[in-house]
Amino acid sequence: MSSKQIQGLMIGFYIFLFFLYLFAPLIMMGMAAFNDVEFPQVVPWEGFTTRWFPELFEDALMIEGFVNSIWIGLGVVFVSVPIGLAAAIMMTQVYERFRTLYYTVVVSPVLMPGVILGISTLVFWDRLGTFADAEYESFYYSGMFLTIVGQSTFISAYTMLIFLARLQRFDRTQEEAALDLGATHVQVFWKILMPFLRPAIFSAMGLAFLTSFENYNTTVFTIQAESTLTTVLAGKVRMGTKPDLAALAVLIIAVTLVGAIAMEVARRREMAKAEAAREEAKRAEEAADMALAGAPAQ
């Protein structure tokens, strides 16, 4: 065997190990969800069961957390997508001199640990509430409100980065043409910019919701007396003695897998469509070129 073949084998073996590391924990957890033992484990295998799944839906705490997570996710989408869009448009227009400073400030939430964002949000609104002499039931102390605000702080930066990437390919002359033809700025915004940004808006909404849904570090500080799915889960995992969690994991994996694959397929289709359009344009251009080139000869 030549040294090149040995090298190839070693690389193959490394890649195998790497993906084993990636998938083995999830596969093991998936198996534990179907094992007929009171404790989440794979070995010894005591027989196949699906009894852990119905138990999930009897857990009122978990259902409540799940519902809260959905509402918070929708709230975060509602807040962070418009903010991210505005911040991205602002980035393209802000004075050259301030651009670095502006960029540093708005991407800082991405680089900041999530616990810090949660703590600062909690402290800020608590102080405001104290100054305003607010009652305990007011929004200053509401776990849901604080969680939406705290998560949106960094999720807006994610959505902004998505919009920025898309805006880089935006042709401003389209806007100018529309304005010259008498469109108002609002019309230009809705009829030219929005359709162009539509794919970015959808991916920003999806990302915002999913990031919010699975956030723990920020949420655990801002949520206080209320609960989300992740905080309920964290509490249960720390007690960690029943396989119904593994069953929940299987459900979440199944849902997210379908979602992720659907998103990937949609993205590919979008890309293929764009590719086809470009091909079409190129062919038309070539045809025009040929027609022009042919013209003098005739």
Next chain:
Amino acid sequence: MSEFLSLFLPVFLAALLAILLAPVAQRHAAGFWGVVGRIRFVQRNGIVISTYLIVAVIAWVVFMIVLPQVYMLDFSFRNNLFPAEIGGPKDVYTLSNYEYLLFGRPGDEEMFNWLHLTVFLRTIIASIFVTLLNFAICYPIAYYMGQVAKGGYGRMMILALILPFWVNEILRAFAFRILFGTSGVINAVLLTLGLTDQPIDFLRADVALYAGLSYAYILLMVFPLYNAIESLDHNQVEAARDLGSPWWRIHWRVVMPHAKPGIASGCTLVFMLAAGALAAPQILGGPSSLWFTQIIYDWFNTGGNWPQGSAYAIVLLLACLVFVLTVMRVFKVSLGEIAK
């Protein structure tokens, strides 16, 4: 909710009124709206869109990013007071929260607060270790995807890489518990093979924690590395090889210098997330080993001392800041390149 309305409704109404009246006012080019209408930003976007942009960005930058940090910093220099005492004679600035982290309570036997200082240092060192481990694991894969397996196979690998990370962070940690627990899969395998005669407590030995933390942030290391390596012209690698460079020198002198922004970005992200991790240490940490974020968490929950917790949070933030600045200095990259 009523305060919310009473506080923000006037602002919204004023903004709405201003937008509605703007065209009327603009007809008389002089005055406030005339001035506003002549600002370039407003000319370019129109009044309505300008208002939206400015309100949204200010709400985010001022009320969600900057002010909360300022208030947390301010709060960390205050005493832990009852609501009734706020604004009273006891409400003064103090360094006691930071002193507590360093020296503990004034009457303590030990000179320094070793308990918390050790946790802090261990968190930082362990995070650096996790970062290096992650780099070592991910570099070969990123190189392989970026230089060797381009095309369909490489794209499949990327998809396979992303899939596990759609699963919730807490459930991922839970999976490691199943894997590493005393009655877990790994112990069962070791026992059947006869490599050990009694189960090893991986949780207590922090093996599960480090494995779980590395696992959690693989994606954030692979992608920056992959993006940087992918843009390297493979001819450069070929040229180095033709000129007789051994493989390790090709990586050290050609690939890594080119991938510097990616390495810096991956390392920063992984360090930050590892140092700021809360779920993984809570779930996978042994009973005796604390993570610094867990102490902060305790100050806010069971401890009930928010100023103290804020001070600890500021210390963690500063440590992360120092790390980022060091990485930027060592790798000579800008922040824009890191946060891509």
